[in-house]
Amino acid sequence: MVIVKNSSYEYKELRTNVFEILSRLDDNLIKEGSKVIIKPNLLTASRQDKAITTHPLVIKAVTEYVIAKGGRPQISDSPPMGSFDKIINVCGLKDALHGMPVTIREFKTSKPVQTEGKFKNIELSTDVLEADVIINLPKLKTHSQMGLTLAVKNLFGCVIGIKKPQWHYRVGENKNLFAELLVTIYKILSPSINLMDGILAMEGDGPGTGGTPRHIGVLIGSNDALSMDMLVCEMLGIKPLSIPINKIADKMGLAKDFTVSGKVPAVKDFIMPSSTDLLFGPKFAHKLLRRHLTSKPVNIKNACKLCNECVKMCPAEALKNQGKHLEFDYERCIRCYCCLEICPHAALKKQEPFLKKTLERFWDLRYR
Ligand code: SF4
Numbered sequence: 221m222v223i224v225k226n227s228s229y230e231y232k233e234l235r236t237n238v239f240e241i242l243s244r245l246d247d248n249l250i251k252e253g254s255k256v257i258i259k260p261n262l263l264t265a266s267r268q269d270k271a272i273t274t275h276p277l278v279i280k281a282v283t284e285y286v287i288a289k290g291g292r293p294q295i296s297d298s299p300p301m302g303s304f305d306k307i308i309n310v311c312g313l314k315d316a317l318h319g320m321p322v323t324i325r326e327f328k329t330s331k332p333v334q335t336e337g338k339f340k341n342i343e344l345s346t347d348v349l350e351a352d353v354i355i356n357l358p359k360l361k362t363h364s365q366m367g368l369t370l371a372v373k374n375l376f377g378c379v380i381g382i383k384k385p386q387w388h389y390r391v392g393e394n395k396n397l398f399a400e401l402l403v404t405i406y407k408i409l410s411p412s413i414n415l416m417d418g419i420l421a422m423e424g425d426g427p428g429t430g431g432t433p434r435h436i437g438v439l440i441g442s443n444d445a446l447s448m449d450m451l452v453c454e455m456l457g458i459k460p461l462s463i464p465i466n467k468i469a470d471k472m473g474l475a476k477d478f479t480v481s482g483k484v485p486a487v488k489d490f491i492m493p494s495s496t497d498l499l500f501g502p503k504f505a506h507k508l509l510r511r512h513l514t515s516k517p518v519n520i521k522n523a524c525k526l527c528n529e530c531v532k533m534c535p536a537e538a539l540k541n542q543g544k545h546l547e548f549d550y551e552r553c554i555r556c557y558c559c560l561e562i563c564p565h566a567a568l569k570k571q572e573p574f575l576k577k578t579l580e581r582f583w584d585l586r587y588r
């Protein structure tokens with residue numbers, strides 16, 4: 221079942237809604253003394269009104285619920301870049317949880333999990349693997365590479381620090397392979413409770429500063445992250461299987477029928493990121509196709525502060541700080557758009573090649 225509730229961030233209303241959803245999903249999962257990992261989206265140090273991170277009051281209400289049930293809450297994430305302390309300060313989480321008996325800390329250690337299929341073993345956060353209960357708290361956002369970042373994608377934060385760009389590099393620009401990795405992580409962790417902050421969501425070129433906040437006004441809960449993601453697509457007027465994660469999960473036989481409780485708003489004209497996946501055909505042709513058919517990251521004029529965050533993050537070492545400007549090596553670039561994701565100054569955008577734009581007029585490469 222997927223539960224949808226209209227809500228604002230007004231705390232009394234929000235807390236009531238969060239408690240109602242969680243009590244319907246909890247089914248005695250959280251017991252006295254249970255170690256409960258609360259996994260929000262804490263991507264970068266940004267204010268709540270930018271819609272980049274899960275709203276601190278949503279996290280607070282969930283924490284209060286866990287404490288009320290006798291659980292031991294720990295709020296954690298592993299941001300791809302930057303200081304965890306700075307993120308929880310800037311997004312308001314530290315203030316929101318001040319004085320509450322809760323541990324807030326970055327995921328620091330991981331251990332390998334053997335998997336069937338392509339990936340053999342994946343190192344995931346020890347805290348998460350040892351938790352009695354995982355509460356997944358994604359933010360409803362667009363994602364330049366994967367279309368949307370919702371509940372299944374949010375679990376990639378359980379891969380620690382530098383391992384994230386390493387995975388990006390290993391899977392390269394193959395979105396379906398990256399989706400398979402994400403779905404494999406979802407299968408391993410299978411969070412028992414998922415609650416999505418879709419009150420102030422993000423459209424456009426998310427999930428970082430390139431996206432645009434959009435009020436939708438919903439909280440969505442489910443015991444099944446994938447069903448939740450499928451419903452969100454329907455709500456946004458997007459074909460669920462146009463999103464690589466959903467498509468791969470469906471192929472792997474993980475998609476289930478689900479019922480919906482509550483009124484699902486019809487979100488009109490939700491702006492998705494421009495499509496990027498035009499790599500096909502034999503491998504030797506990829507270089508040419510990439511040049512003419514995939515969007516590339518470029519600087520927005522005069523916006524780059526040369527802070528080097530993207531240079532440090534780039535998994536393909538395709539970025540260089542040349543002192544006065546940033547240089548892109550597009551032959552090396554794997555179009556993962558991690559640089560757009562983490563740039564704190566909204567200084568990067570995707571530029572679509574002319575041929576791609578032309579072809580898109582004839583082919584249905586979009587999400588609807
Ligand atoms: S593009 Fe953004 S992240 Fe990269 S150096 Fe410039 S300001 Fe920093």
Ligand code: SF4
Pocket residue numbers: 517533534535536537538539548552553554555556557558559560
């Ligand atoms: S330049 Fe940006 S899009 Fe290209 S590989 Fe590096 S991080 Fe990814």
